[in-house]
Amino acid sequence: MEEYQGKLRLVIKHYPYRYRDYSYLSAQAAEAARAQGKFWEYFDLMMAEKKLAREDLIGYAEQLQLDVARFTSELDNETHLARVEEDVQLARSLDLFQTPSFVINGRLLVGGRPIEKFRELIDAALAEVAGAN
Amino acid sequence: MARLLIILLFCLLAVSAGAQEKPPLEVPLGDAPTRGPADAAVTMVEFIDFQ
Amino acid sequence: MRGATGCLALLVFLLCLLSSPPDLLAKPLKLQGPLQLPSPLAVMPLQDPAKVELGRALFFDRRLSGDGTVSCAVCHIPDEAFADGQKISSAYPTNKHWRHTPSLLNAGYLDVFFWDGRSRSLEAQAQGPIHSSFEMNLNPRYLVAKLREISAYQQLFEKAWGGGVTLERIVASLAAFERILLVSDSPFDRYLRGDQTALSSEAKQGLEIFFGSRGNCVQCHSGRLLSDQKFYNLGVAELPELISDPQHRATRNFFLAELGLEPMDRDPGYYAVTRRDEDMGAFRTPPLRQVAETAPYMHNGSLASLTEVIEFFDRGGGDDPNKSPLLKPLGLSSTEKQALEAFLQSLSGSYPLVRAPRPPGF
Incomplete structure (x- = not known):
């Protein structure tokens, strides 16, 4: 990300796997944090800590000084489930079934690839954009 | 004769396969969370499962 | 437009194949010098x-x-x-x-x-x-x-x-x-069929290293596929995560248990099939068509590029008590390494473009 400062934008779409315990829960937690304006802070914390049970997710909300009561009630009431489902439907409509999947200016990359592969696609996309201008 | 048939089979598949380059995959961004400038030259959409 | 280009390409492809006399496809090419090159790939039988x-x-x-x-x-x-x-x-x-x-x-x-x-x-x-x-x-x-x-x-x-x-x-x-997923039109393949101009001079130099005594890659990468389909221990290091990560470990140990083997902290390779000690850590020589497009390399993908692979063999492979005695440090110059890589690049041709059909019943 830093390497391409100013030239690269990262967009997150949720794609929780339906048979995992915490996939849907953590996606909804990220959305609940977003509702309080702290999606990326929450995202980074979750990525760093890796534990995703309900109490862990609420703990992160505390750490980020979110309104924990609101966060917890939204999580428990599945307030953001529909929003997560939208992303899942989108992914399926694009015939994506693996996570992580990346789409870099329209080019698909599936799975945890070596960083060189990302550089290759990003550089190609940059060159294409530069060529078009 | 056999070779000709193989070639024809190849043609069949290649033609059904279409052009050299796959069309770019269009992902509607909607209200998805983003990081980085909105006018960045490159957009990377990540479909993520946190677990 | 797309269709027209495709048809044209196919027509050219068709003409190329038809115009090559059948005996050229079957006979090994006679080369000057002592190099023994493989025969061109056989024509695959027609698939229904x-x-x-x-x-x-x-x-x-x-x-x-x-x-x-x-x-x-x-x-x-x-x-x-x-x-x-x-x-x-x-x-x-x-x-x-x-x-x-x-x-x-x-x-x-x-x-x-x-x-x-x-x-x-x-x-x-x-x-x-x-x-x-x-x-x-x-x-x-x-x-x-x-x-x-x-x-x-x-x-x-x-x-x-x-x-x-x-x-x-x-x-x-x-x-x-x-059986229709074939590559047989790489520059190397055209060279084997008699087109002396198919390889660049650098790739030809690489070919001499590959098949000659400098590299002697051909001692295992032999035959039409550039693989003897035999098994060698090259001393490729285990990926650290395969040893430390519980899920990778579980997968390996499950695989071994299914074959009646005890858990172990390494990939036993061919040993799992033969139970002969000399096969521990030995893997099948891979065929090399399109190799430049299939990075990373080795049974665990631990070498990221052809450059790394060439460096690896130049060092005489990795470190393993059971390493094949065929591997010896080569002392290739940087020019020779580049030539070898150019030769490996020349093994890439075109392969069928295949797209997913509509899933039956959907």
């Missing part, structure tokens, strides 16, 4: 189009997996030379694999399959990943029962086989599809 079409449908069908998300094409990606560009293969969701995905290109010519050679036919090979708990994770008998309930598949089987869905027909159709 109905079986190929059925095989293609099966290849892309995610219903061949337990949870309906994994098709053969998930790891053998058509746009990536039917490999997947990852060190370690994708796995059944929530699991981790323990080996690198080999390309399917020219697999139709092979007699020995998988890194450890545990399968001896394309048909037998095709069944493995469907059943494997950490790959597609579907009981093949359940697959048969499922496909029998899909009328579009019944019709495809009827057309291809004159009968209903059986496991033998499923894997034979997949094998028929794999």
Whole structure:
């Protein structure tokens, strides 16, 4: 990300796997944090800590000084489930079934690839954009 | 004769396969969370499962 | 426009093949000097189009997996030379694999399959990943029962086989599809068929290193496929995560237990098949067509590029008590290494563009 400062934008779409315990829960937690304006802070914390049970997710909300009561009630009431489902439907409509999947200016990359592969696609996309201008 | 048939089979598949380059995959961004400038030259959409 | 270009390309391809006299395709090329080059690739026997079409449908069908998300094409990606560009293969969701995905290109010519050679036919090979708990994770008998309930598949089987869905027909159709995934028009192939101009002078220098005494790569990468299909321990280091990560460990130890072996902190390779100590850590010599497009390399994807692979062999391979005595430090100059890489690049040609058909019954 830093390497391409100013030239690269990262967009997150949720794609929780339906048979995992915490996939849907953590996606909804990220959305609940977003509702309080702290999606990326929450995202980074979750990525760093890796534990995703309900109490862990609420703990992160505390750490980020979110309104924990609101966060917890939204999580428990599945307030953001529909929003997560939208992303899942989108992914399926694009015939994506693996996570992580990346789409870099329209080019698909599936799975945890070596960083060189990302550089290759990003550089190609940059060159294409530069060529078009 | 056999070779000709193989070639024809190849043609069949290649033609059904279409052009050299796959069309770019269009992902509607909607209200998805983003990081980085909105006018960045490159957009990377990540479909993520946190677990 | 797209169609027209495609047709033109095909016409050219057709003319090229027809204009090459048949005896040229069969006879090894006589070269000046002592180099012994392999014969050109044999012409693959004609595959029944109905079986190929059925095989293609099966290849892309995610219903061949337990949870309906994994098709053969998930790891053998058509746009990536039917490999997947990852060190370690994708796995059944929530699991981790323990080996690198080999390309399917020219697999139709092979007699020995998988890194450890545990399968001896394309048909037998095709069944493995469907059943494997950490790959597609579907009981093949359940697959048969499922496909029998899909009328579009019944019709495809009827057309291809004159009968209903059986496991033998499923894997034979997949094998028929794999047999059309061929590369035989690389610059090296054209060179073998007598086109002296097909290789750059650098690639020719690389060819001399490969087949000659400087590199002697041909001692294992021999024959038409540039593989002797035998097994060698090169001393490739284990990936740290395969040793430390519980899921990778579980997959390896499950695989071993299924074969009646005790857990171990390494990939035993061919030993798992033969139980001979000398086969510990030995893996099948991979064929080399399209090798430049199938990074990373080795059974665990631990070498990222052809440059790294050449450096590895130049050092005489890795470190293992059981390492093959065929590997010795080569002391190649940087010019020679570049030439060798240019030769390896010349092994890439074109391969069929294959797209997913509409899944039968959808």
